[in-house]
Structures are given as C-alpha cells and as structure tokens.
Amino acid sequence: MCIKEFYLSDSQALTDVSIDSLLRVFTVPEKAEATLNQVDRELSLDIAAFLNARVVATEKDLAEIEAEFASAVIPEEPVRVAHHIDNLMEKLVAHSVNTYAPGFIGHMTSALPYFMLPLSKIMVALNQNVVKTETSKAFTPMERQVLGMMHHLVFARAEAFYRHWLHHADGQLGAMCSGGTVANITALWVARNRCYGPKPGFAGIAKAGWSQALAAYGDRDAVVLVSERGHYSLSKAADVLGIGRDNIRSVPCTDSGSIDIQQLSDIIASCHDRGERVISLVAVAGSTETGCIDALDEMAVIAEREGIWLHVDAAWGGPALFSDKHRSLLKGIERADSVTIDAHKQMYVPMGVGMVLFRDPESQSSIRHHANYIIRQGSKDLGSSTLEGSRPAMSMLVHAGLHIFGRRGYGLLVENNIQRCKYFSTLIDMAADFELVSVPVLNILTYRYVPAPLQRWLESPENAASEVSVRVELLLNQATQILQRAQRERGQYFVSRTSLPHARQQGLLKTVFRVVLANPLTTDEILTAILQEQRELAAGPAVKVLWQEIKQLSGVALI
Amino acid sequence: MCIKEFYLSDSQALTDVSIDSLLRVFTVPEKAEATLNQVDRELSLDIAAFLNARVVATEKDLAEIEAEFASAVIPEEPVRVAHHIDNLMEKLVAHSVNTYAPGFIGHMTSALPYFMLPLSKIMVALNQNVVKTETSKAFTPMERQVLGMMHHLVFARAEAFYRHWLHHADGQLGAMCSGGTVANITALWVARNRCYGPKPGFAGIAKAGWSQALAAYGDRDAVVLVSERGHYSLSKAADVLGIGRDNIRSVPCTDSGSIDIQQLSDIIASCHDRGERVISLVAVAGSTETGCIDALDEMAVIAEREGIWLHVDAAWGGPALFSDKHRSLLKGIERADSVTIDAHKQMYVPMGVGMVLFRDPESQSSIRHHANYIIRQGSKDLGSSTLEGSRPAMSMLVHAGLHIFGRRGYGLLVENNIQRCKYFSTLIDMAADFELVSVPVLNILTYRYVPAPLQRWLESPENAASEVSVRVELLLNQATQILQRAQRERGQYFVSRTSLPHARQQGLLKTVFRVVLANPLTTDEILTAILQEQRELAAGPAVKVLWQEIKQLSGVALI
Structure with missing residues (x-):
C-alpha cells in the first residue's frame, strides 16, 4: 500500500511513495479546489462564520475525545493531505475552543483582527529565525524597532537614547519571548545575575553557579518579593533559577488587591535582619485573577531606596499605556528596571508573543553568551541575550499591530x-x-x-x-x-x-x-x-x- | 487626521478613527482584491515563485536596512492595511533570507512542505492555548498523542505503557517547547530537581533553592558533563538553572568528533573525588557544527552504572530514527532519561517547535506546579509541567507532519x-x-x-x-x-x-x-x-x- 503524489490531488489514487513524490510537496502547490485550499479560502472569507460552522458548541466528553487520539504509534504510510484535513476538521477543529465567540469571556485569548491571519501565513512562509541576523536579515532591525517602540511606550527615554541604542551591538532594549512566563524568567535571570555579579575571587553566578554565590556576597539566602496576587510563573521562575519556590515571599494585599506597602517595607527589613538578599521586587500591573495593579510609584521609591531591582509584571495590564485616559493607572512603571508585556493578550497578536523590556540597554549583558558559529562577539544577533535560541519572527505581527492600529487605535480598544x-x-x-x-x-x-x-x-x-x-x-x-x-x-x-x-x-x-x-x-x-x-x-x-x-x-x- | 474603516479597502479615504471602525477589523474581512489578500493568494499559488519575486537576492547593507527601522516611537494614528503591507514587502520581506533557495545550505531552516502554510493559518485562526484544556479542548489530547508518538519513536515502550500513560493526569511523556533550547533547559531542570529532591530536613531544591541543596546532600558542587561539541544552549541552561557555565565540564572528543568515553569515565571519577555531583551526562546526537553523534550505548552503560541522568540532545539528529537505514546511528537512545528533538529542523515544521521526551512519565513531577485558576490538581493540563506558560498549538503542525508524511515519508527525506x-x-x-x-x-x-x-x-x-x-x-x-x-x-x-x-x-x-x-x-x-x-x-x-x-x-x- 503506497502513495503516488499523494499531496497533489484529493482524488488521486495512492500507488507509490518515492522521494520524487515527496519532493513535490515542497515545490508543487495543491490545486485550488483541494480541501486544504478550500478551508484556507473559507477562513479568509469570514473567520467567525468558519468557526461557527466548524466548531461544535456543546461540549464533548474529554474521554471521548481522547479515544480519537489513542494511538501512540506513528502511522507507517503517508496519507493524502485531504484525508488528513477531513480528519482534523472532524476530530480536532470541531472540538476546539471558539476563541472568537463573544460570549466566551473567561479566557485571556480573544478574537483576532482579520489581518493577523494572512500576515501569519507570510511569517510562516518566510520561516526566518531571529536568533541571528544571518538567518533573519531585515527581521533583526525590525524586531529591534518593535522592542524600541515598546520601550518608548514604557520608559519614554529621550530621542538621543533610542538613536544610540536601538540598533547598537552592545545593548538590547529587551527581548521578544514566546510568552509572559519566559519574559518573567528572563527578567529575574538578569536581576539574579546582576545581584551576584563577578568580583575579586568570584567569577559571578552565571559562571560559578549558586554554590559560591551566597558565600561570596555573605548572604544566608536570596529571595524575591511579590504580592499574593503575583502570577504563578514567578514561582516557576524561582524554581528554574535555583532561588526556590519558598523564597518567593508573598506580600499581603490591601482590600483593593494591591500590595500592602507598609508590610512590604517590613518584610524587606526582616529579610535584611535574616541575611537574605532581595534579588527583586516584583510589582503586578494587572493581576491575572482580578486585574488589580500595585502602587508602582511607591514600590519604585522603595526599590530605589533599597537598591533592589524592580520588575513589573504587566503581561496583562501593560497595554493600558496606549490609552491617554488610563495610562496613569501604571504611573511609576517608567522607574522599573524591567517590564513584562504580553502581545498575545491585549495587543491582539496570535498566541506565542511576550516581551521583556529593560530600562538600561546594558542590563542583558549579565546573561549574554556567544558561540563559534552563531551570535559572535560584536554581532547584533538578538539570540545573544535571550533565554530561547531559534525563534520565529512573531515580532512582525506586533510590528503590524503597532502600525495598523497605531497608538490611538490600541488606546481605543x-x-x-x-x-x-x-x-x-x-x-x-x-x-x-x-x-x-x-x-x-x-x-x-x-x-x-x-x-x-x-x-x-x-x-x-x-x-x-x-x-x-x-x-x-x-x-x-x-x-x-x-x-x-x-x-x-x-x-x-x-x-x-x-x-x-x-x-x-x-x-x-x-x-x-x-x-x-x-x-x-x-x-x-x-x-x-x-x-x-x-x-x-x-x-x-x-x-x-x-x-x-x-x-x-x-x-x-x-x- | 483620522481614519474611517481604514482596513476595509485599499482605496478608501482616511477620515475617522472610532471604536466602531476598529471593531470591524475583527468582523469584516478585507475584500478579495485587497493587497493583503493578493499576497495571501500569491503565497498559496507558489511559495518559491513568491519568494524569488519578492526577496532581493543581493545583500543590502545592514546599516541601510536599520535606517528603515530607525524610529522608536509608535505611530500615533492607524494606517490602512494595504499601506502597511506595501511597506512590509518593500522594507522587510524584500530583505529577508530566502529559506527556500536550494543554494542556501548554511542554515538549519529550509523549504517547508506547502501544506504547512494553510495549516498554520488554521492554527492561528483557532488561537488555542495549550497551557490548559479549558483553552484548548481537543488540542490537549492531540498534543499528548504527538508526544506519545515521538516517545514511541525514541523509546518504543510496550503498548500497555502508552495505553496507561498517554492521557493520564499523573504523567506526561514529554513537553512541547518553543525550541531545542527550552527543551534542553527543561530536561536539565528535571534532572537537577531529581538530583536534589526532598528528603528529611530538606524541602527539595524546587522549593528551597540552591542555598540548602548542596549541604543537604553533602556535595561541594554540581556539574553537567558534555562533549566539547555540545550546543551552546547547554551552557545557557547551566547559567539559568544556577549550576553555572563553568560547571558544564567539557569532555574531549575523539578524532571522529564523538565523546571520548575513556576520558568521560576519568572525569566522572575525578568529579567524585572532588565532591562534585554529576547532575546529568549529556550526549550529542547530531552536533550543530559537524553533525557527529556520541556513542549513546556506551554512555548509557556509564550513566546506568553511575546512576546519572542521561540526556540526549538529538535536536538535530533525532529524525534519523524515522529511517530504517540510519536508525542504528542512534542506538542506545532508548536508554536515555530524556531526549530533545526539534520539529522545526528535520521534521519540516515552521520555526518555533521543539520537544523534550522523558522515558519515565513521572519524571516531570519534579517540576510540576499548580495555581488556583489554572492547571489545578488532577487536571490533564499540559501547562502543569512545562517551562513556558501560554503556548500556541504548534503540535498540530507536528501532528500533520506525522500523518501526512508517515514514518516512511520522513524516513525517505x-x-x-x-x-x-x-x-x-x-x-x-x-x-x-x-x-x-x-x-x-x-x-x-x-x-x-x-x-x-x-x-x-x-x-x-x-x-x-x-x-x-x-x-x-x-x-x-x-x-x-x-x-x-x-x-x-x-x-x-x-x-x-x-x-x-x-x-x-x-x-x-x-x-x-x-x-x-x-x-x-x-x-x-x-x-x-x-x-x-x-x-x-x-x-x-x-x-x-x-x-x-x-x-x-x-x-x-x-x-
């Protein structure tokens, strides 16, 4: 049982698999009337109608769905594309979540502006890898511009600052990430490495690890402070970074759900007493559960006084900065050392785009790395200071949103x-x-x-x-x-x-x-x-x- | 200066921005003759021709490209989609890397099978979030099946094993990741947390952090061993995880480029002598620079004898397992504790998909986490044990590849x-x-x-x-x-x-x-x-x- 040009036409008989037939999958597009192209056109015509027609509203039992995905053996032989698409529509798409449905107001994912779909297709077709300029060319400057624009939205530094840093090999204004979790981890990674930087007799935590870090700095332990409304990714970050989940010290909130500033001060003092270094103070700007915002200005005062890194997790609330009316809710954010904002939430970009912005473009030097065949010294490769390696150019979709909506459009939304x-x-x-x-x-x-x-x-x-x-x-x-x-x-x-x-x-x-x-x-x-x-x-x-x-x-x- | 229904038609006058006009971006698709739809159709017709026509072959100076992306200020007003697309084509797409060009044989990205494009568009349109079943429904069982199939390819456990574990809430066969770097970090994170697990008087490194871990286990330090051909992401992982880059001990290679087994044994012995715990032995299966493969079977013998976690970085070489002819090159991989494979390399899936597979489905329990509104105890939410949080359903593209190519198709490629x-x-x-x-x-x-x-x-x-x-x-x-x-x-x-x-x-x-x-x-x-x-x-x-x-x-x- 084999297949000939299985991909070319829905109706063609399956007769032979050969490398030649496989190669045509890469060169010869399917005919316009083929199933997949029909689906593609249906999507372009009207996403909402497509979803309403294809996604079943009533819930199917999870166990029943699992029964459709029960085999753990890779099918031996190829199948026609049309066959796979039919299956996909019936078993997967029909039982997905209709994120466009206006009555689904429990998730942070929502309908997307229609232009994101063909743009994503262009992005996929180009298949750039923004880990280095060699595999992304103009996409590296484009991504740097996106980071610059978001940096400007948050920190509003002077024009000369951006003229100097936007495309400078020695700095980055931030990092695009696959989401807010990686953004938060990256921010705390930078904060940790700056707390335990190199000094005489100690190579720095990046090189030497935790084993010598505490002794080198005379600390008993190291902690991160965040309100009890902080996102669970912070606890995960503490685990990954070797700080430990128990060393995320939860600060109580006031009745309004924002961090209790007095208790925060007290906890910092008690950390000092116990010989615990505070690696970072994390402020929440739009908590996941209730959307509340910490008093950023007051936290900045404390952070500056104590010399502690201030990170603002604005994954959800960051886009309030687009609005003249609501921007003041985030007053003080410009004094933070790092800020997380998710584009796949309130910037209406498809799933998979977060970012972390650093006030100081040299902050990321504490996590910078190089290799022989990639991100060499002096290069402008963005991969030199990101947690991820190879990455898609999702920044292109943020770039489109920033231009097509403009600040005012996002503000209105x-x-x-x-x-x-x-x-x-x-x-x-x-x-x-x-x-x-x-x-x-x-x-x-x-x-x-x-x-x-x-x-x-x-x-x-x-x-x-x-x-x-x-x-x-x-x-x-x-x-x-x-x-x-x-x-x-x-x-x-x-x-x-x-x-x-x-x-x-x-x-x-x-x-x-x-x-x-x-x-x-x-x-x-x-x-x-x-x-x-x-x-x-x-x-x-x-x-x-x-x-x-x-x-x-x-x-x-x-x- | 404002805009009315700016997105509807290329030619319409810009007159007014209002929330009503913005909302139509989410509901009313652009007309068929609009610029973006033309580009979309061009892509569907023939990707290679599109790229050859749109991507400029000769290289433009990076500084000149940067001048096109020089502003760090978000444009105030919206612009027409058509206007943005024209700009994009001229300034970005024209100066991208033509990854389809068959003469570009220096990267790990390549041409994609044409069906990946419309499928990606479907994925984006559905905008599922596989962090939890509530936001992904059937996509969670689908992703579990993909992990199961890849697990079976690597470890070939018995049918009963997969029947039990594939959809079990208490285990995962692996984790989809945005790429091989996150996969490697995840593997070493699990290895680290298992090395320094909870015991009387010690809550475990996940909770307590590094500060107590070494003392609790009586170690002077902790290291990871890998050949000098190991990927730079391992050094990054050591930094992130608090092990320290200098604690990635580089083991010399033989002339063939694979790890020197005798020297590996000697180095392990000297680690023991110095009171250094070996968190993991990392084998390279397809090094990034030369494609060489370590002697996996021999490394497995050592790892088993010493009780050390064996991770195989098969980000590049893993797909050799699809081929009957070359599968033996990776003999011994089935004895590993964890294995990284990238789908966006030799599985011809668009950028942004790696995976880590764990032989033991309970391994990931050492990094499992929960929250009130998400990934609750007992749920089957995949986000409970991934480094990333919200994630797109890229697994759908791997699922398509596994079915449309089949094992034999991938093997032939x-x-x-x-x-x-x-x-x-x-x-x-x-x-x-x-x-x-x-x-x-x-x-x-x-x-x-x-x-x-x-x-x-x-x-x-x-x-x-x-x-x-x-x-x-x-x-x-x-x-x-x-x-x-x-x-x-x-x-x-x-x-x-x-x-x-x-x-x-x-x-x-x-x-x-x-x-x-x-x-x-x-x-x-x-x-x-x-x-x-x-x-x-x-x-x-x-x-x-x-x-x-x-x-x-x-x-x-x-x-």
Whole structure:
C-alpha cells in the first residue's frame, strides 16, 4: 500500500511513495479546489462564520475525545493531505475552543483582527529565525524597532537614547519571548545575575553557579518579593533559577488587591535582619485573577531606596499605556528596571508573543553568551541575550499591530474593554442575587451568585462570626463551581473561575466567577444574557441540593 | 487626521478613527482584491515563485536596512492595511533570507512542505492555548498523542505503557517547547530537581533553592558533563538553572568528533573525588557544527552504572530514527532519561517547535506546579509541567507532519539528505583544492578551500611542526572567512562557517565552511556550482593579498 503524489490531488489514487513524490510537496502547490485550499479560502472569507460552522458548541466528553487520539504509534504510510484535513476538521477543529465567540469571556485569548491571519501565513512562509541576523536579515532591525517602540511606550527615554541604542551591538532594549512566563524568567535571570555579579575571587553566578554565590556576597539566602496576587510563573521562575519556590515571599494585599506597602517595607527589613538578599521586587500591573495593579510609584521609591531591582509584571495590564485616559493607572512603571508585556493578550497578536523590556540597554549583558558559529562577539544577533535560541519572527505581527492600529487605535480598544467591564460591574452590583467580589480596575472582575436573602444573612456580623457561616461558604463555593461548569457545558457562554482569599473569613478561599473583557465583539446584551443564564441554572436541579443544605444550616429559604 | 474603516479597502479615504471602525477589523474581512489578500493568494499559488519575486537576492547593507527601522516611537494614528503591507514587502520581506533557495545550505531552516502554510493559518485562526484544556479542548489530547508518538519513536515502550500513560493526569511523556533550547533547559531542570529532591530536613531544591541543596546532600558542587561539541544552549541552561557555565565540564572528543568515553569515565571519577555531583551526562546526537553523534550505548552503560541522568540532545539528529537505514546511528537512545528533538529542523515544521521526551512519565513531577485558576490538581493540563506558560498549538503542525508524511515519508527525506551529504563529501574529497574537515555522519559537513600545493606543504610533518605553519593557518582562516562572506554577498549560494579545533595544531582553531543538507530541493548540480563559485572567488581580488602573504611565508606559489 503506497502513495503516488499523494499531496497533489484529493482524488488521486495512492500507488507509490518515492522521494520524487515527496519532493513535490515542497515545490508543487495543491490545486485550488483541494480541501486544504478550500478551508484556507473559507477562513479568509469570514473567520467567525468558519468557526461557527466548524466548531461544535456543546461540549464533548474529554474521554471521548481522547479515544480519537489513542494511538501512540506513528502511522507507517503517508496519507493524502485531504484525508488528513477531513480528519482534523472532524476530530480536532470541531472540538476546539471558539476563541472568537463573544460570549466566551473567561479566557485571556480573544478574537483576532482579520489581518493577523494572512500576515501569519507570510511569517510562516518566510520561516526566518531571529536568533541571528544571518538567518533573519531585515527581521533583526525590525524586531529591534518593535522592542524600541515598546520601550518608548514604557520608559519614554529621550530621542538621543533610542538613536544610540536601538540598533547598537552592545545593548538590547529587551527581548521578544514566546510568552509572559519566559519574559518573567528572563527578567529575574538578569536581576539574579546582576545581584551576584563577578568580583575579586568570584567569577559571578552565571559562571560559578549558586554554590559560591551566597558565600561570596555573605548572604544566608536570596529571595524575591511579590504580592499574593503575583502570577504563578514567578514561582516557576524561582524554581528554574535555583532561588526556590519558598523564597518567593508573598506580600499581603490591601482590600483593593494591591500590595500592602507598609508590610512590604517590613518584610524587606526582616529579610535584611535574616541575611537574605532581595534579588527583586516584583510589582503586578494587572493581576491575572482580578486585574488589580500595585502602587508602582511607591514600590519604585522603595526599590530605589533599597537598591533592589524592580520588575513589573504587566503581561496583562501593560497595554493600558496606549490609552491617554488610563495610562496613569501604571504611573511609576517608567522607574522599573524591567517590564513584562504580553502581545498575545491585549495587543491582539496570535498566541506565542511576550516581551521583556529593560530600562538600561546594558542590563542583558549579565546573561549574554556567544558561540563559534552563531551570535559572535560584536554581532547584533538578538539570540545573544535571550533565554530561547531559534525563534520565529512573531515580532512582525506586533510590528503590524503597532502600525495598523497605531497608538490611538490600541488606546481605543483598551478603553472599550475597560468601559465594558465597568458596565458589567454595575450590572452585577444592581442585581440583588449577584455579589461583585473584586471591583475592576482594568477589564477583569470576579463575582458570584448568592441569593439575595442569603447575602443579607452572610453580611450580618453575628452570622459571619458563626461556624455555620463557614460551612455555608463552602457550600456556596461548590455551587459556584457547579454553575460555572454547567454554563460552560451548555456551550453558549463561558466565564472562568478562581479562588480568592475571603475578606470576611480569615483563611477561607472564596470560589468566584472570573470574567475577562478583552474580546471587542462582546456586547452589553451578551453580559446581561450571561447573568440571566446563571440565574436560570441556579434555579435548576444542578444546585438544588446545595440550596437545601444551606437552608438547613442557615434557616434562610433560597429558592 | 483620522481614519474611517481604514482596513476595509485599499482605496478608501482616511477620515475617522472610532471604536466602531476598529471593531470591524475583527468582523469584516478585507475584500478579495485587497493587497493583503493578493499576497495571501500569491503565497498559496507558489511559495518559491513568491519568494524569488519578492526577496532581493543581493545583500543590502545592514546599516541601510536599520535606517528603515530607525524610529522608536509608535505611530500615533492607524494606517490602512494595504499601506502597511506595501511597506512590509518593500522594507522587510524584500530583505529577508530566502529559506527556500536550494543554494542556501548554511542554515538549519529550509523549504517547508506547502501544506504547512494553510495549516498554520488554521492554527492561528483557532488561537488555542495549550497551557490548559479549558483553552484548548481537543488540542490537549492531540498534543499528548504527538508526544506519545515521538516517545514511541525514541523509546518504543510496550503498548500497555502508552495505553496507561498517554492521557493520564499523573504523567506526561514529554513537553512541547518553543525550541531545542527550552527543551534542553527543561530536561536539565528535571534532572537537577531529581538530583536534589526532598528528603528529611530538606524541602527539595524546587522549593528551597540552591542555598540548602548542596549541604543537604553533602556535595561541594554540581556539574553537567558534555562533549566539547555540545550546543551552546547547554551552557545557557547551566547559567539559568544556577549550576553555572563553568560547571558544564567539557569532555574531549575523539578524532571522529564523538565523546571520548575513556576520558568521560576519568572525569566522572575525578568529579567524585572532588565532591562534585554529576547532575546529568549529556550526549550529542547530531552536533550543530559537524553533525557527529556520541556513542549513546556506551554512555548509557556509564550513566546506568553511575546512576546519572542521561540526556540526549538529538535536536538535530533525532529524525534519523524515522529511517530504517540510519536508525542504528542512534542506538542506545532508548536508554536515555530524556531526549530533545526539534520539529522545526528535520521534521519540516515552521520555526518555533521543539520537544523534550522523558522515558519515565513521572519524571516531570519534579517540576510540576499548580495555581488556583489554572492547571489545578488532577487536571490533564499540559501547562502543569512545562517551562513556558501560554503556548500556541504548534503540535498540530507536528501532528500533520506525522500523518501526512508517515514514518516512511520522513524516513525517505532523512535518507535523501544523508545521501546528498555523502555525495557532497565525495565531491570535496575528489577536488584537489578543497579539504574535507569533518566527514559527515548525518547531513552536516565542514570543509575549506586550500590550494593543492599548500595542502601538500601543510601535510608535511616537518612544516606542520614549524611556527610558520601556524601563521599560514591563521591566514587561511582569514581567507575562509572572506570567501564565505563574499559568496553570501553574491546572493546565489550560501554556506555558513564555524571554527573547529585543529587536528594538527594543538590549541588552534580552524575556520571552516559549514554545510547543512536539509533542503530537499538542493540538487547535486547546485553543490558542484557552490564549489565552482568558491574556486572563482579564491582566484579573485578579495583574497589575493592573503595568498601572497602565504607564499612569502611558505614559499608555495598558489595562484
């Protein structure tokens, strides 16, 4: 059983596999009427229609999907492209997440501007590797420009600064990364290596490793400070970098969800007392769970006073800088040493693009490296100071966004998102049976469904202090979890969920719906409908037994 | 100055930017005759023709290109898509590297099978995030299948093993990564965390960091052993992971370029003597510079005997496993603990896909992590044990390659590359004025141009021992460098260059042309033409003064 020119035509018979037939896959394009080209055209015509037609709304059980991907043996023989595409559409695409659906407001991925699709195809066709200029030519200056523009957005240094550094071999204004996690790791890697740089008798941590670093600097240990709202990638970074997850010291937040500055100062002092060096202070600018922003200016004051590296994780919130109206939310960010911003979130670039920007273009020298056949001394190769090696030119898509939208276009999109989130929070606030848990600063909010009489019962200080209320809260958590899943399974709307510290109940976590308003296609009507569906589900059989249990405990009749 | 529906039509007047006009970028596709759609169609019709028409062959000076990307200020106002695309074509695409050109045999990137382009567009349109099932649904089982198939290719465990583990929440067969560097870092991260795992009085390095790890295990230091042909990403990994670049102990190679097993054993013994723990032994399976492969079976014996983690960096050479004919080159790989393979190299997938495979599906538990809103305990979310967080579903392209080519198809492509490389090495061997420096095992070779009389002069033991010969060698290095650049600038052919230890001259590096035969479109005629052009350049003005200097030193008349 073999195949001849299997790729050329959907209908051709499979007769022989030879190297000649394989080579044609690289040279002879498929005919216009071939399945894959049809799909391609369908996509170009109307993405939303394509997804609505091809993606099944109701959820298929994961175990059933797994059964379709059960073999671990690579198929021996080639198959026709058309055959594979048919399979793909039926088994994979049909059961993907419709990220364009305006009712799916639980993820950070959203609809993309249509022009990103053909542009991505151009990027893939060119297949440049921005690790070095030799494999990317003009793409290296282009990427440096993107980093410069984002650097300017954040740090707004003088024109002469950019004229000097933008294309300078001895510095970089930042690094494009596959995402915010790699960006955060890179920032802390630089911070760590600068803390434990070379000095007489010590080659520096980059060369000598941790084994001598602490002794060389007379430290007992090294820590990173971040609010309890910090992203989990920071803990991962601490693990990877050998700092240790337990050495990410979690600083409590104020009620507004931003870092408690007084406690931060106290913790720094106690670190000094214990002989622990603070490698970095990490500020959160748009936390993943609630979108809250730390007081960047106040943290910068502390960082400068203590001589500590200030990193701002603005993976989510960074694009607020595009907006004249909301830019001030991030006031102080220009005083940071490094800043993470994700392009695949609020810059509407496809998945796989984050960046870290460094105020000082020479910061990355602490992680610079060279090799004989690549990124030689004196080269402008971007790979000399990135965590990743070979990398696609995703920066081309950011470059397109920055030009096609312009600062003003991105600003308007940000403002639209924040405005819609404000609207939704008003809607929740006005509804007697919903409780707004975190007030949105940007475009993320959390809330839960709590029947009105139960809200009153829980708010009474007397009940709140009782042990019964803890049991009620745990049942409410269960209800929220069930409602979230039930709505997801219906397939029309989707909010995510998370757990946040409970304001009234020390040590208890509150399960909440989490909403991210980033899809520009989401309308006010959809938001109303989401609450309505949750109300319906809450009145249905899925949570009935929970309301009964709550009634027995609290005496409050709910349904 | 503002813009109305700027994205809709190339010709429309720019009149007003509003949120409504911006939103249409997400909903209304551009007209068929629009510039971007024309480019898209051109690409679908014939990639090679597109690149030949759009990419300028002769090299533009980097400084001139930089002048086109000189502004660091984000443009204030949006521009029409068509306007941006015109700019892009002229300033960026025209000065990119034509990776399809069959005469460009210096890079590891090559032409792509045409079906990868529309498939990439589908991937981008779906914009799934494989960090968790909630944002990727069927893409998580699909990616697990890809990892399973590649795991089976490498380790060939029993069917029951895959039935149990393929979709199991408690294990992963590996991790998709943005490239081989992240794959190598991930492997050594796992190895490090397993070496310094939790035990009474020590929480484990993941939590506690390096500060306590060495003391808890009674080590003076920790090292990683790899041959001197190891990829520079290993040194970067040692830096990132806090092991230290100097603790990558370079093991000498035999003349064939593979690790010297006796010296490896000696070095391990001396590490023990010094109280240094060996975190991992890294074997190279297809070195970047010469394509040579370490004796994996012998290294596995040592690793098993010493209880050391064996990682095989098969980023380049891994796909030899597809070929019945060449699979034996990697004999012993199935005994490794972890293996890196890049898909964006010899699996003809676009830039940005590597993977690391773990023999034991529970290995990754040493780096597993959770968060409240993501990758919760018990979930099958792939993000629980990857270095990266949010990730695109590039595995879909590997999945397509594995099915459309099949094992046999990939095998044939590998065999074709190796055969062509053998042919080229014969060609070089037969030419009196070229010197083959590294004999190819896979499809990489190195060589240089040395006029025939000079070759004879250098080979005489008497001359080789003289100090003059060192000066001649240095001049030859210069000549090789100039010839390589001159050929690149002509724009029709491209070989890369590197420096290798000189077999005859201790401590001296030999500059060589480096050739990677991975583009299936490269023909024997092109290889002949490359040598011919180098010969012509060697007879030209660019190196004339070097030949004169060499003549003065050696007395050998060259031209």
